[in-house]
Amino acid sequence: MRNDLLAWPGSAAYQAATTPRNSSVTQQPAVVARPQSAGEAAEAVRWAADRNLGVAVQATGHGAGAPIGPHRVLVDTAALDTVSIDAGARLARVGAGTTWSALNSRAQRDGLFGLAGSSPTVSVAGYTFGGGVGWLTHPYGMASSALVAVDYIDGDGRLRRATEDAPNPVDRAALWAFRGGGGVGIATSLTLDLVAPQAVWAGYQLWDITALRPVAEAWAQAMSDIGDALSTHISVVHTPPDWPFPTRLRGVPIVHLAFASPAGPDAAAPLLRALRGAPPPVLDSAWAPADAARLAQIHLDPPNPTPVLGTGRWLSATTPKLAADVLDTAAAPDSPTTMIELRNVGTPAPARDGALTKAPGPFVLHAVGRVTDPDSRAATENGLTRVREAAESADIGQAAASFAQGRAKVADALPPVAGQRLVRLQTAIDPERRLTPSRILAALTGA
Structure with a gap:
């Protein structure tokens, strides 16, 4: 050793x-x-x-x-951070500790992108194993569907490889589990497809909270016209006092609308037209060409570790009608919900077989609140309950488990048949239950 x-x-x-x-x-x-x-x-x-x-x-x-x-x-696994690109095959092989910023900064040299999330510091592995919803989901699909192979370790410490044509049927099934089911075993490397976007563009706009309803209504109006190539995140965010933006946007709840497309400048035209009916933004980053670094910045993730508790839910096509009311649950200055967002994620892209490789609903809800002690945790839970109640009529009955930050278990992240298959597979790979399960498996097994 x-x-x-x-x-x-x-x-x-x-x-x-x-x-x-x-x-x-x-x-x-x-x-x-x-x-x-x-x-x-x-x-x-x-x-x-x-x-x-x-x-x-x-x-x-x-x-x-x-x-x-x-x-x-x-x-x-942070030191398992190697990146290898096969540009001709549009494949990447990365260590399990590799972040999306490390992968995409290398891939873009060949005109390629991985289906990254909104944060550049998230690991490729955890994000992909949870499903993977990011700026290129619309139109390319979830990151889990791009997964080709996983090198992993079972509960006895044996090295294994999960592929669709693996000799051992357990290893073939393991790939299914890594594709959105949280995975089984301990991954050490992944092989995944890359995409070659035509022209990546991105931008974001910020308003003070008084513009919430007209901005949300403009976003809702545009949703039926944007087609398959524009991803959007509309949110209410409680900003820190030292935020590097105009004074009126610091230390208060604000409205944040970010959008990106791999299909060039015209993709955002329906959204930008609809926004002409809303107040002008306090800050407009400009809709412009984007490299991997800029694409990773428009979500405005906090730069430092943050103690949060979150919830994620898959929502139906009726979501735009509810957007203003759902977002309004975080609009008060004293709201325990410090960030709430809606994302459009529906895609016509084909999906590989996996536990979760296609978005169950066309929209996803994500909300978080800070937790520093038992009192703030209770307040945040209450706030997140209000968020879920506001979105209840659009909720399809399935959790988006990767957005449930700070939670050890998420009970309804997979349909029952998929959940049962995942439990059987875990038993085959880790019969002694030595390995800490994902939050999906933990809920299914009572771990």
């Missing part, structure tokens, strides 16, 4: 690994393993098994939701 593979409590490496991007949960594992190869990751799992310890895995910690106690080893 490499001398510095394990980091113990009190060390700087341990502290760094146990400070997730979502800092709303406590992480105090027995030890942190920091593998630099798939073999070392497998060695860490076997080391834990020999000591009757469970194993949790984490890269960036955006998806942190369950506390990690002293009965587990935390495998930090």
Whole structure:
């Protein structure tokens, strides 16, 4: 074993690994393993098994939701960050710790993009295994459907490879699980399709909160006309006091509309026309050509780790009619819901077989609130309940689990048949239940 593979409590490496991007949960594992190869990751799992310890895995910690106690080893995959591009085949092979910014900054040299999310610091692995909804979902589909292969480790510390033509039927089924079911085992690398957009354009606009209803109504009006090539996020965001934008937008709830397309400048024409009936924005970033870096900036994600609790729900085609009322639940200055957004995600793109490879609904709702203590957690839960109630008539009855930040379990993320298949597969790959399950599996198994 490499001398510095394990980091113990009190060390700087341990502290760094146990400070997730979502800092709303406590992480105090027995030890942190920091593998630099798939073999070392497998060695860490076997080391834990020999000591009757469970194993949790984490890269960036955006998806942190369950506390990690002293009965587990935390495998930090951040150093598994290699990126290899096959431009001719439009394929990328990346380590499980690779972030989307690292992948797309390399892929765009060949005119290619991965189906990234709205945050550049999210890992490719966790995002893809949860389904993957981002700026190119409309029209290319979910990131999970672009997944071709996964190298992973089972509960006994054995190296395995999940592909559609794997000799072992369990490994073939494992690929199905990694495609949107949260995955099984511990992934060490992924192979996924890239796309070659015609011309990526992006932009965003900001208003003070008094413009919420006219902006939401303009967005709703445009939804029937934008076609398959424009992705939008309309949100109410409570900004920090030190936000680097005009004074009137700092430390208050504001309206944020971001939009992007891989099909050039004309894709946003219906939305921009509709917005002429709304007040002019306080800040307009301009609808303009975008590289991978600009595409990753328009969502305005906070730069620092933030303790939040979230909810995500798939919504029906009636969502635009409810948009103003749903967003208004976060409009008050004292609202415990500090960000609420609606995204259009419907796509005609074909989807590969997987647990979740096609958006169940044409819209998705995402909301979060800050949690720093039991009182703020209770207030945020109440706020998120009000959000869900406002959207109830459009709710199709299925959670968008990857948006449920700060949660260890999400109960209704998959249809029952898919959930049962996922549980059977977990039993085959990890019969001792040594590996900490995804929030989807945790809900299904009662872990």
